[in-house]
Amino acid sequence: MSVDLISLTQLKTELANHHAKLVAVSKTKPVTDILKVYETGHKLFGENYVQELTDKYKVLPKDIEWNFIGHLQSNKVKIIAPFISLIHGVDSLNLLKEIDKHALKNNRVINCLMQVHIAEEESKFGFSFDECLQVFNSGELKNFKNVNVCGLMGMATFTDDTFQLKKEFHTLQNLYTQLNTKQYGLTILSMGMTSDYKIALECGSNMVRIGSAIFGERNKQ
Numbered sequence: 001m002s003v004d005l006i007s008l009t010q011l012k013t014e015l016a017n018h019h020a021k022l023v024a025v026s027k028t029k030p031v032t033d034i035l036k037v038y039e040t041g042h043k044l045f046g047e048n049y050v051q052e053l054t055d056k057y058k059v060l061p062k063d064i065e066w067n068f069i070g071h072l073q074s075n076k077v078k079i080i081a082p083f084i085s086l087i088h089g090v091d092s093l094n095l096l097k098e099i100d101k102h103a104l105k106n107n108r109v110i111n112c113l114m115q116v117h118i119a120e121e122e123s124k125f126g127f128s129f130d131e132c133l134q135v136f137n138s139g140e141l142k143n144f145k146n147v148n149v150c151g152l153m154g155m156a157t158f159t160d161d162t163f164q165l166k167k168e169f170h171t172l173q174n175l176y177t178q179l180n181t182k183q184y185g186l187t188i189l190s191m192g193m194t195s196d197y198k199i200a201l202e203c204g205s206n207m208v209r210i211g212s213a214i215f216g217e218r219n220k221q
């Protein structure tokens, strides 16, 4: 399977109607595929693995906005700190502290999303609803001068049960709304992938992370 530019165009129209941004998830895909999408004018790409992202960053055009969407280990923050534009999966204050430290070293402010655990599955990382609320309300985020926590990210359960998906996305939407009622100034609600993005959009997502609908099925690692 290769890049599906027709789907990409349709997807972009659909997302524009919802004022949502597209992160084109290019993990496991070769740079030639990324360039095909880039040449349509798309600049926002998401990757899950630090080494793969760094290798691609080195050879691809420098105006690409790279988003890290995977699980980030603290000891790897320094590798992506010089160039990463948004980190979606912040799931601990410790990680945030590390991002802050390396952002400072690079004289930048790094945009971050707090990952919230909304799925039923145990394996998915993230703060619980209450923990996340607590982190914001504690005022601790102010200590991190070189990170800008600008939104929330969540992954729903891997299911085709629409009711369940809606319930999970609504939970995250509620948290986002609650936090903004308290003027935390969040602007990004990152939820929805190939299989569930339509439901995520209905639930207020303004950033979807889509891989297979654009690039075809994932290649083996």
Ligand SMILES: *Cc1c(COP(=O)(O)O)cnc(C)c1O
Residues within 6 Å of the ligand: 025, 027, 048, 069, 070, 155, 192, 193, 194, 195, 209, 210, 211, 212, 213
């Ligand atoms: C891989 C991945 C995606 C994209 O998944 P598709 O089903 O290919 O659209 C989105 N978000 C995260 C966190 C991912 O790891």
